[in-house]
Amino acid sequence: MLFLDTVKSSEKILCAPFASFPGTALTNSTVKENLNDGELQATSIIALQKICNFDVIFPMMDLTVETEAMGACINWEIDELPAVTGKTVTDANDVNSLPIPEIGKGNRLSVFVETCKKLKIEFSDKWVWGYVLGPFSIAGRLMGMTEISIALKLEPELVHQVLEKVTALIEKYASALLATGIDGLVILEPASGMLDENDANEFSNNYIKKIVNLIKDKGKIPVLHNCGRVLHLVESLCATGIQALHVGSVTEPYDIYPRIPENVVLMGNLNPTEIFLRGTPEKVREATINLLTQMAGYNRFVISSGCDIPPGTPIENLKAFKDAVISTKSFISNERQKGMVK
Numbered sequence: 001m002l003f004l005d006t007v008k009s010s011e012k013i014l015c016a017p018f019a020s021f022p023g024t025a026l027t028n029s030t031v032k033e034n035l036n037d038g039e040l041q042a043t044s045i046i047a048l049q050k051i052c053n054f055d056v057i058f059p060m061m062d063l064t065v066e067t068e069a070m071g072a073c074i075n076w077e078i079d080e081l082p083a084v085t086g087k088t089v090t091d092a093n094d095v096n097s098l099p100i101p102e103i104g105k106g107n108r109l110s111v112f113v114e115t116c117k118k119l120k121i122e123f124s125d126k127w128v129w130g131y132v133l134g135p136f137s138i139a140g141r142l143m144g145m146t147e148i149s150i151a152l153k154l155e156p157e158l159v160h161q162v163l164e165k166v167t168a169l170i171e172k173y174a175s176a177l178l179a180t181g182i183d184g185l186v187i188l189e190p191a192s193g194m195l196d197e198n199d200a201n202e203f204s205n206n207y208i209k210k211i212v213n214l215i216k217d218k219g220k221i222p223v224l225h226n227c228g229r230v231l232h233l234v235e236s237l238c239a240t241g242i243q244a245l246h247v248g249s250v251t252e253p254y255d256i257y258p259r260i261p262e263n264v265v266l267m268g269n270l271n272p273t274e275i276f277l278r279g280t281p282e283k284v285r286e287a288t289i290n291l292l293t294q295m296a297g298y299n300r301f302v303i304s305s306g307c308d309i310p311p312g313t314p315i316e317n318l319k320a321f322k323d324a325v326i327s328t329k330s331f332i333s334n335e336r337q338k339g340m341v342k
Contacts (some may be wrong), residue, residue: 002221002243002263003127003184003221003223003243003244003265004243004244004263004264004265004300007265007299007300007301007302008299008300012326012329013292013303013325013326013328013329013332014055014056014302014303015054015055015302015303015304015321015322015325016054016055016056016127016267016302016303016304017054017270017276017303017304017305017309017318017321018058018061018272018304018305018307018308018309019048019052019054019058019276019305019309019313019318020041020044020045020048020058020059020060020061020308020309021034021060021061021308021309021310021311021313022048022309022311022312022313022314022315022318023044023045023046023047023048023049024044024311025312025315026044026047026048026051026315027040027043027044027047029044030078031060031078031080031081031311032076032078032082034060035060035062035065035082035108035111036108036111037111038110038111038112038113038114038115038117038118039114039118041059041060041111041112041115042059042114042115042118042119042122044060045057045058045059045060045115045119046118046119046122046123048315048318049123051315051318051319052315052318052319052321052322053322054322055126055127055302056126056127056128056129056302057119057123057126057127057128057129058128058129058130058131058186059112059115059116059119059130059131060115061131061188061308062081062082062108062112062131063081063133063137063141063188064082064083064084064141065107065108065109065111065112065133066109066132066133066138066166066169066170066173067084067088067133067138067141067142068082068084068107068108069099069101069106069107069108069109069169070088070098070099070100070101070138070142070165070166070169071088071097071098071099072084072085072086072088072141072142073085073086073088081311084141087142087143087144087147088142088143089142089143089162090143090147091158092158092161095158095161095162095165098142098162098165100165100168100169100172101169102172103172103173103176109173109176110176112130112131112177113176113177113180116128116130116177116180116182117180117181119182120180120181120182120183121181127183127184127221128181128182128183129182129183129184129185129186129221129223130177130178130180130182130184130185130186131185131186131188132170132173132174132177132185132186132187132188132211133170133187133188133189134170134187134188134189134190134191134192134204134207134208134211134224135163135166135167135170135189135204135207135208135211136148136163136189136191136192136195136203136204136207137188137189137190137191137192138166138169138170139159139162139163139166139203140191142162142166143159143162145191145194149194152195152199152203156202156203159203160203163203163207166207167207167210167211170211171210171211171214174211174214174215175214175218178215178218178220182220183220183221184215184220184221184222184223184243185211185215185220185221185222185223186223186224186225186246187208187211187212187222187223187224187225187242188225189204189208189224189225189226190225190226190227190228190248190307191204191228192204192205192226192228192233193226193227193228193229193230193233194228195233196232197232197233197236200233200236201236205236205237205239205240208224208240209240209241212224212240212241212242213241216241221243221244222240222241222242222243223242223243223244223245223246223267224237224240224242224244224245224246225246225247225307226245226246226247226248227247227248227249227250227306227307228248228250229250229251230247230251230256231251231255231256234256234259234260235259238260238261238264242264243263243264243265244264244265244266244267244302245260245264245265245266245267246267246268246304247266247267247268247269247306248268248269248306248307249268249269249270249271249272249274249306249307250306251268251269252269253266253268253269253291253294253295253301254294254295257295257298257300257301260300262300264300265300265301265302266298266300266301266302267301267302267303267304268303268304268305268306269291269304269305269306270284270287270288270291270303270304270305270306270321271287271305271306272305272306272307272308272309272310272313273310275287275317276305276309276310276313276317276318276321277309277310277312277313277317279317280317281314281316281317281319281320282320284317284320284321284324285320285321285323285324288303288320288321288324288325288328289324289327289328291303292324292325292328292331292332293328293331296331296332303325
């Protein structure tokens with residue numbers, strides 16, 4: 001069954017926040033420990049899920065793991081998310097030197113393969129989705145975002161060479177993740193929001209289509225996440241063949257829903273920092289109900305966070321989110337029964 005069919009036929013409101021890091025508090029472990037140990041990471045997520053019972057389960061979001069596997073330097077700070085430092089690619093010689101390693105050989109890619117495997121075993125009756133960072137986002141980390149922006153115009157061949165190498169790694173990594181039995185993959189491509197539509201198609205979407213086709217060939221769900229400003233890209237993002245588009249808090253779901261094809265689910269978009277991390281349970285509840293009320297007439301919408309929910313987010317806020325989703329079920333059902341559903 002397509003994800004779309006599940007969403008439209010569900011008797012409840014589906015909620016799927018990118019919420020995994022808060023589970024570290026339940027295992028008294030650090031972010032770094034979890035991002036280096038698949039068994040620990042799965043244990044932290046399982047502990048959180050048993051409290052919150054979300055409809056889609058995700059591993060922890062690490063935006064450096066693919067780039068690091070290709071030779072980039074990573075800066076670690078205890079309980080801070082890892083970050084890429086410096087540039088790995090400046091010319092064609094650097095591109096030729098980029099490795100496409102085996103999963104787990106000198107890299108942490110196997111950590112997330114192990115996490116996904118354990119999550120799917122634990123939650124065989126739920127959706128479990130993995131993450132891969134998108135091709136342009138990885139290329140930007142390897143080259144530097146300022147440098148790749150200039151190279152798009154002055155050295156487009158170099159950028160394409162990097163993208164070809166990057167996509168080869170993503171395809172290998174995606175295949176390993178999907179082999180664990182998980183139900184889908186979220187392609188994280190926030191960097192493409194900085195591009196105009198033509199450049200986004202050439203340097204991002206055309207490569208994303210390859211990954212989407214791989215996911216579909218495995219019988220799994222392809223999802224695209226972009227938490228950037230994507231008002232100018234909505235149609236082109238959906239044209240990659242995805243089953244769901246996940247947007248960030250800078251994009252208003254109500255405004256773009258009419259532009260989403262009927263075979264695509266829209267997901268998003270409560271602010272992960274201002275609402276979940278810094279908010280109170282009352283603020284989380286209010287924001288959740290407001291968004292669901294606004295989207296009440298739309299049955300291809302799944303409520304989520306706008307991006308990854310940070311470490312240190314109070315568990316009480318996540319529980320308030322889930323409770324608010326449950327409390328609006330009757331209202332949403334009534335609105336849909338009025339024939340307003342689109």
